[in-house]
Amino acid sequence: MSGSKKSPLKVAKPSSAESWTNPFDSDDEGKDSKKYSSSRKTSSERALATLEVNTNPFDDDIDANKKSSSTSYAFQSANRNRYKNDFRDSGGLENQSVQELESYAVYKAEETTNSVNNCLKIAENIREDATKTLVTLEQQGEQITRSHHVAADIDHDLSRGEKLLGSLGGLFSKTWKPKKTRAITGPVIVGDDPVRRKDNHLEQRDKLGLTSAPKGQSKLRTPPPEPTNALEKVEVEKKKQDDALSDLSDLLGELKDMAVDMGSEIERHNKALNHLYDDVDELNFRVKGANQRGRRLLGK
Amino acid sequence: MADQLSKGEEFEKKAEKKLSGWGLFGSKYEDAADLFDKAANCFKLAKSWDKAGATYLKLASCHLKLESKHEAAQAHVDAAHCYKKTNINESVSCLDRAVNLFCDIGRLSMAARYLKEIAELYEGEQNIEQALVYYEKSADFFQNEEVTTSANQCKQKVAQFAAQLEQYQKSIDIYEEIARQSLNNNLLKYGVKGHLLNAGICQLCKEDVVAITNALERYQELDPTFSGTREYRLLADIAAAIDEEDVAKFTDVVKEFDSMTPLDSWKTTLLLRVKEKLKAKELEEDDLT
Structure with a gap:
């Protein structure tokens, strides 16, 4: 009953979480972030990537675009891949605007929530x-x-x-x-x-x-x-x-x-x-x- | 391979010859049994499963002539294991005969074990009705022999199949009984909330909100810690969603639970049934308005 059968409710994982790139990044920066993301892909990134695909049999009548406010907020942030390495590429934490830091705080909070949930x-x-x-x-x-x-x-x-x-x-x-x-x-x-x-x-x-x-x-x-x-x-x-x-x-x-x-x-x-x-x-x-x-x- | 096959046929011929000849005080049956056993082993080595099975059946009849019921039963079991590779129905009938022989000589624990094996064969063939019947018999035998854990395993299978066949009350009774038994055992008490969750899901399938609420109260009395569990929350929230006829809420609740503890296929099947009924109700309401 509760054997090794895979649950059909599990959200399918897309092939790659790294396919999303920032249109505002320069070419070499893009390469750089690619390097980072492949080696230091966090659980929260994976979780965010999975939101796109939905194979839940209980889901057919729910709007596919309806996402929780925190995740939609997270997606709005165009500088997400800069958070991954704590603004190392853009002058460190001291040189960021208040809005940028607020977004960063939300990102970190979400990441922590995901980690705790994984535990x-x-x-x-x-x-x-x-x-x-x-x-x-x-x-x-x-x-x-x-x-x-x-x-x-x-x-x-x-x-x-x-x-x-x-x-x-x-x-x-x-x-x-x-x-x-x-x-x-x-x-x-x-x-x-x-x-x-x-x-x-x-x-x-x-x-x-x-x-x-x-x-x-x-x-x-x-x-x-x-x-x-x-x-x-x-x-x-x-x-x-x-x-x-x-x-x-x-x-x-x-x-x-x-x-x-x-x-x-x-x-x-x-x-x-x-x-x-x-x-x-x-x-x-x-x-x-x-x-x-x-x-x-x-x-x- | 061919070498073993010819050897087996040779042993079989010798055995048949022994049986057709004269023997002193039934010794011909003993000799024939010995030869049939060797023949069957050769056929097994040659992977000629049908022949091996047929030879074991001949061996069983020799043992019955010698009034050695235990050996006859064991020969039937060996035949069943050979037929398992080629002919499930024949395998089942061999095991059935073995069970009857074990019952005759009072070896009920062996009978229980082979009844369970028959049930597993039917389960493998997706014949749920027959699997349920044999798991039930097996549970009964194990219970008589006080092999409680094996009895409970078989009962859980019965409950699982009963729910699949929409015999929800039967399933509920079994899960609740197992939960009640498990509470008094330090090792099994940790599985109680799982059993109560299964019983609760079966209650949900009956679509009776009052019965669900009463059941949840009863489970709380049974195990005071249950009300603090995610399982209880799932059942309570689904009951509320059914009461409000809110499919979206139902989906959210199930999704949230599944994100932490993935639901197995049995639970998914039953919850989908609940959802379909809920959807149908919602459509009815829409038609009326």
Whole structure:
């Protein structure tokens, strides 16, 4: 279901983000910026480039030209490629007009928002993979327990076989008793088994105000009013960044919990496997003894 | 390759000869079984899958004559794996027979495993109805044997196919049950919001805004942390868009969610169904005005 299938909702990437050039740049400057953009293409540039193409199946009834105000503002800026190298080609930050610097601030704010969103995306992907890993660990734990149950069943069957082997061997032969070094214990529940908690304490935690539910309520965000000037646009971007960082913080907290749970579960598996190993070793010893007895009986 | 084929045919002839001759205390069946096994292996090496499958079936009948049901079942499984390369229907019928034999001897976990394999074969053939039936049987068997995680995997497949076949309530019940079970387990609790999202999407497909709202409240009671998630926000916003009959809002909400967590094909299919219904409603409204 959630396998490796590509989502049809993903926006297609155009072949090149560098194809856009500034008509006001001189030839050599153009070459220069090309050099920069190929080596230092940021995520925000890629994101901006993707806005042109749309393959979203949910998109057919929305005006293709309708873009968010911040991105349309970004596209209006003819000097975008000068921002990429912090005005190095045009006399540095000190020699820029206020309007130029405002545009630059908006550009940087957008770039930061994109970076934070990319971090969030990566964290979401990690979370998804971690969830799958935890399910696999649970399955593995079940399999170890089942294998141990089978070992215990083999023990019962072997005991019966040993009895039969003991009763064979004629009237005057010495009675045979199987050697046992230790009893087969079967699967052992290690510790208090924190994984299988009988009670779900989420409600109590909620009443105590320990869960993220109340915080989550505030996350039903209302869209901010349309920004008019550069300062407002930067503020809007800051708000977006705050929201994304808040989400990222929650996600990282959850990832930490997942890692802890993975660790403790693997520890449980190791202990369970140690017990299983001991039991299988004992069974092996007894099977060898039974084989020896069988060979002796056949040799008579 | 041809060498192995001729070897296999030779073994098969010998086995047939053994069966038609006389044998002491059923030993002819044992000898024939041994020869059929060798023949089948040769055919496999020669990549003559149909012949290998047919030979394994002969081997199975020898084991049945010897009343070795476990070996007979295993021979049917081997036959199925050979037929899988050439004839899916034959493969399924072999696995079906193997399942019946495993049930006879009480090996239910093996039966469950091969029922799941049949379901996977049908899934590969895009026969969703049959896949659903066999995944359901498999889940039932795994549950009886208390192999919970495998049972849940099969149940999730059932839910997925049920939704595709527009049996939304069945799908909702399964996802909610799995979510409820997962909440009490430290390892599985992280997947709860995914299950609730799937259940919620199925609720959306039913186009009943009241039911959706009630479901969201129920999910919140089930898992108090759910209301703070992006999944909850997606469902709530889509419910609002459906209530307002606003296709544009629906699109924006889905797009925003997808930009962070790409939707898989199953979710996309169901959400497109919701959108189509919403569009149809909007057109109806336009026609009336």
